């Protein structure tokens with residue numbers, strides 16, 4: 097009742113004389129800065145898009161053609177990418193690796209975060225700390241020992257090499273994100289469920305996880321994006337052209353000697369960023385609410 | 394339904410001792426209120442009964458069976474939490490059905506039980522709402538509904554009314570009491586509000602600093618408080634407690650007041666207690682000077698000084714007077730409480 101009342105109050109239009117004043121202030125304070133940000137952030141994306149559809153003649157001659165526009169758009173680069181390289185295969189591998197690594201990391205870090213935050217076993221604080229420290233070791237150092245392990249296990253040059261190594265940086269990150277999220281769910285709810293006769297697993301499945309969905313989604317988005325864009329491990333652990341992931345493949349396969357096939361490169365990047373962009377757009381609301389720590393009653 | 398007995402229960406968190414040996418025995422169907430200032434260990438004791446905290450030492454038995462190592466779900470107990478702890482992602486119906494669903498009861502039995510509880514509490518029309526769409530009082534009722542549905546041996550309440558506004562609190566207070574009279578389930582109710590305790594309890598257990606100060610029927614505690622703590626805690630407005638000593642058959646308070654004693658009063662008394670409502674207007678009494686007069690309509694509370702000794706009086710009569718005026722009062726000698734140097738009643 098009161099909520100509805102305040103809402104109605106808040107959205108009631110201000111007096112006529114105020115309207116102009118507040119609108120022009122909104123333009124200066126909000127929209128102009130916002131427009132600047134959007135322009136700067138979207139420009140690379142725009143550049144990528146026009147480069148992908150420009151014929152080579154326009155691409156290499158800024159004097160006669162406007163570099164910010166396309167004179168006669170072409171699908172040549174896209175055609176070459178899709179039919180003259182293994183791009184669809186790369187895309188498929190990347191998708192497979194990202195999805196598997198994400199699922200694996202989410203499951204493990206949910207269990208780890210729940211145990212650390214809720215079960216309070218002896219030394220749980222140290223386990224939490226150790227996981228965090230693992231996150232601080234940079235991949236550029238970690239890939240050397242990992243390479244040995246990948247070789248020994250016979251995983252070199254297979255998608256498993258990536259599916260199993262990505263969680264080394266995904267799990268610590270997701271675990272910490274989820275610890276924070278579980279912390280925001282009142283413990284009383286679980287005690288109440290305990291008295292209602294639920295087991296630990298039932299509590300996790302029926303109470304905690306449904307309430308942690310926004311946290312799980314943002315951990316998922318993070319993991320997916322990081323796996324999708326990962327470069328060092330993918331470069332080190334994969335050799336054959338057809339097993340490569342998109343970020344590595346377009347750099348190693350589309351740069352022949354010192355010739356950059358800019359059109360195809362950009363077309364590859366464009367196609368490669370579409371899945372992530374789609375993924376974000378579906379879940380952006382959850383993502384924001386979990387990052388700002390909004391806990392619904 | 395069952396009786397609950399707590400024998401020499403102790404609780405410590407590491408080296409911090411929270412409960413120092415507590416004995417309570419609760420009869421079948423009784424409504425017991427644990428009352429005491431914040432931090433005295435009431436919730437801890439309640440959670441030990443529920444099985445949410447383990448028992449460091451001592452025993453808790455429900456229905457004659459020691460439950461020290463029995464997990465909460467097997468104790469057949471329902472608890473209403475201070476913040477209600479309603480599951481936010483479930484409707485009222487689902488909230489109430491949750492425990493039965495876990496127990497794998499048939500759907501029609503669940504629905505019938507939910508309807509029964511909803512009818513008792515007037516929740517019929519709210520069954521498909523989510524907790525966030527309910528008012529404070531409605532949430533409170535859902536929390537109770539969830540407890541009723543389970544038809545438990547014992548109800549536990551942990552300060553269930555502290556989040557409600559004053560008016561709703563009074564209303565819910567009598568609803569809970571009425572519910573108890575109807576269902577006759579053994580109930581343990583925790584509060585820091587002595588009025589709640591007085592109005593609701595069959596038996597009050599007054600706790601302080603992890604110990605029980607006194608337990609008994611509300612009016613027994615009011616009439617014969619066992620010690621200074623209970624004397625000061627039970628009753629509103631609080632009892633006047635004057636320190637001083639007995640000399641020449643009267644009590645000489647530190648501030649200079651000389652109070653009459655009942656015949657045969659022990660000479661070792663060091664505290665003189667008289668409730669504000671047991672002071673009478675009496676032309677032959679002691680002269681006191683008025684500080685403030687506060688009429689409430691049904692009675693008049695007057696803040697008084699006798700010499701330097703401060704007293705509060707509550708009179709049925711409408712006292713007229715202003716700061717500095719003199720009022721003649723005398724204590725009702727049958728209702729004077731005397732306490733020794735150890736704080737115990739003499």
Ligand SMILES: Nc1ncnc2c1ncn2[C@@H]1O[C@H](COP(=O)(O)OP(=O)(O)O)[C@@H](O)[C@H]1O
Pocket residue numbers: 406409411429430431432433434435436437438
């Ligand atoms: N988990 C805990 N660890 C340490 N001390 C605690 C814990 N829970 C409660 N306490 C202490 O026990 C005492 C009693 O707490 P509690 O039972 O909640 O009091 P109340 O009577 O207000 O309900 C308090 O002093 C509190 O600080």
Ligand SMILES: [Mg+2]
Pocket residue numbers: 435436437552
């Ligand atoms: Mg408490």
